[in-house]
Amino acid sequence: MTDIRTSMMQNGPAPAVDVLMQCVTAMAGLDAELRFIWLNPALSDLLGAGGVRWHGTLLEAIDPGASAIVAAARRALDGEQVVLLRQVAVRSGGERERVVDLAFSPLPGKGLLLEVLAVASVGERTSPLLSESLRGFAHEVKNPLAGVRGAAQLIGRRVEGAELRELADLIIAESDRLAGLADRLLRAGGKPRLARLNVHELLERVALLIAAEADAPAVRRDYDPSLPLPIGDADRLLQLLLNLARNALEAGARTLTLRTRVEFGARLHDRLRRAAMRIDVIDDGRGIAPELADSLYQPLVSGRADGSGLGLALAREIADEHGGQLQHVSRPGATTFTLLLPLELST
Numbered sequence: 001m002t003d004i005r006t007s008m009m010q011n012g013p014a015p016a017v018d019v020l021m022q023c024v025t026a027m028a029g030l031d032a033e034l035r036f037i038w039l040n041p042a043l044s045d046l047l048g049a050g051g052v053r054w055h056g057t058l059l060e061a062i063d064p065g066a067s068a069i070v071a072a073a074r075r076a077l078d079g080e081q082v083v084l085l086r087q088v089a090v091r092s093g094g095e096r097e098r099v100v101d102l103a104f105s106p107l108p109g110k111g112l113l114l115e116v117l118a119v120a121s122v123g124e125r126t127s128p129l130l131s132e133s134l135r136g137f138a139h140e141v142k143n144p145l146a147g148v149r150g151a152a153q154l155i156g157r158r159v160e161g162a163e164l165r166e167l168a169d170l171i172i173a174e175s176d177r178l179a180g181l182a183d184r185l186l187r188a189g190g191k192p193r194l195a196r197l198n199v200h201e202l203l204e205r206v207a208l209l210i211a212a213e214a215d216a217p218a219v220r221r222d223y224d225p226s227l228p229l230p231i232g233d234a235d236r237l238l239q240l241l242l243n244l245a246r247n248a249l250e251a252g253a254r255t256l257t258l259r260t261r262v263e264f265g266a267r268l269h270d271r272l273r274r275a276a277m278r279i280d281v282i283d284d285g286r287g288i289a290p291e292l293a294d295s296l297y298q299p300l301v302s303g304r305a306d307g308s309g310l311g312l313a314l315a316r317e318i319a320d321e322h323g324g325q326l327q328h329v330s331r332p333g334a335t336t337f338t339l340l341l342p343l344e345l346s347t
Contacts, residue, residue: 002258029107034059034073043116046098047090059114062090069102071291076112078106086313090116149175170212177235197234199227199279203258206241210256213249217283222259230277230341232322240318240326243311244281244337251285251335258282266340268325276324281340290329297326 026043028036036054039047047054047062049306054061062068076083085102103115149172156168200223207219248256259280266276288296297316312326319326324341 002346028054028114030059030073030104030112030114032077032110034070034077034112037111043114046116046248047086071112072102073112074291075103076106077110080106082106114166145175145179149179168213170208174209177238191236193233194231195234196229197232197237198229199237199260199277200225202238202241203260203279205238206245207258209242210245210249213246215249217249217253217256220255220257222257224260224262227260227262227277228343230343232341233318236318236321238342240315240339241279241281241321244339247311247337248281248283248285248335251283251287253283253285256281262343263340266342268323268340268342273342275343277341277343279341282338283335284333285335287335288328296328 026040026046028039028043031037036057036059038239039054044054059073060070062106069090072083072085075081075313083104087099088102089095089097090100090102100116104116105113152168152171152175156165156172159165159168161172203223205223207221210216245256257280259282260279261278261280263276263278264274266273266278268276294321297312316326319341322341324339326337326339328337330336
């Protein structure tokens, strides 16, 4: 679509619309108020009604959540940048929901080009989309990781101080862990490697890794020592918790609190559980921007200009793999991400 977007930038929207109307990709034009000003036949068919029916309709008409899609469009409009949404539900004219990938691209005159990049019926998702999209990255990152590991080994052999050798060992261990995660992403459909684990050991690992970062926050522990040992994938859960801690660091947190509890009568994915393990990652950073609250876990959604928008999406995917749930509450100076894991798995 690059050539068409370039044409619209150079010649205005009218000449390019004729081309877009013939495309098999579902597309539409939106004005500055996020109203449909044209739809091509592919999108009209997808929505189950003619283009005339949708002309002048607000974008929120196709947004079952009445927020995530509209919020992404406003980010594209206000930031003059392309914004992608992965696997979001849209409502058609017949009230049927479809799962789609969306792209919003800014156009001259404060308008947007909407593209529906992939389509599936609700319930047809056969594999975690995020893992699919990360496979190319996983392939490319393996060679640099091997180089980092080799360099750390050389440093560990040449330094004399115990503290420096410990840091070199930490780099080696993290390189091995990330290489293992990359291998598993490259194997489609790979399931978590479940084993009994000590959550507090994972949290201590997180604290150690965060302490090695520049401008690291002070870490406080509030552990329940009576917690049972759940079953989970230690590497995947460590990645989840580390992503949450690094988000706190990037939000300017000066204090990071790691807390564990048992929560009785927890509801996970519309199922009431007798008991769940609750892990809270609490920080005193800037908090989450209100406009990101409803799309925070979508891939490629980030509150930072240089952010990848993958950390929280991956964290939620890992929680789902374990039958758990990831949620948050936030205001400036007080953000809590809570991971709930079913404890029935350990009995």
